[in-house]
Amino acid sequence: MRIVPFEPRHATAWRTLNEAWISKHFVIEAKDRAVLDDPQGKILDHGGHILMAERDGEVIGCVALIAMADGGYEVAKMTVSEAARGTGLGRLLMAACIDKAQALGAPRLYLETNSSLAPALALYRAMGFVDLDPSMRPASDYARCDVWMERPV
Template identity: 65%
Template structure:
């Protein structure tokens, strides 16, 4: 399994992988549609990055780093194909984000998630993320806010 930089050809897989997990647990929201509909414009062109996990040439996971005004990056749109959940791929994707943030001189990684996603919360905490107070967010499902300072 390889983790590669996003290319325009990955846009459809980035969208469908994310829509699949979101619609399994929640409802797709306006901000999801905006970001997933144009990842090049909404993430890459704004100084962010997207990483795609590939297995035998097929996309099986992804994660985005969205540049923040404070010098950090928001970890967003991380998902792994249902058949590979629990395989350690989520940890590999998160480690790639941590490494990329360090390479970019980021001040922190930030994320918003849901208290209903216990495996994801356990992963984030195991990788050094700590809870923050609630803040304003465009996502109805987000009720947990975390950061990992550098």
């Protein structure tokens, strides 16, 4: 497995991987559609980054770091293909996010998720994320969001 920066050739895999996990658990929302259909314009052109995981030439996972106004990054659209689940790839992707944020001098990583995604929550907590106090939670663009987390970098 290798983790590489997003390239235009990854656009279909980026969209397909994310549509699969979102539609399995939730409804694809307007913000989802915007970043899935235009990762260059909505993430990369605004100072963000997308990492893609490949195995034997096949894309099997991805994650985005969306630039935030405070210099931090929102971890978003992290998924691993069904065939690659249980391989430790989620941990590798999150470690790559942390490494990238450190290299960029970011003060924190932030994420929004849903309480029904127990494996994801366990991973985030194992990687140092903590729940935000209710007074520190910004409004979310996602109806499904009911958990807000962050970790210092």
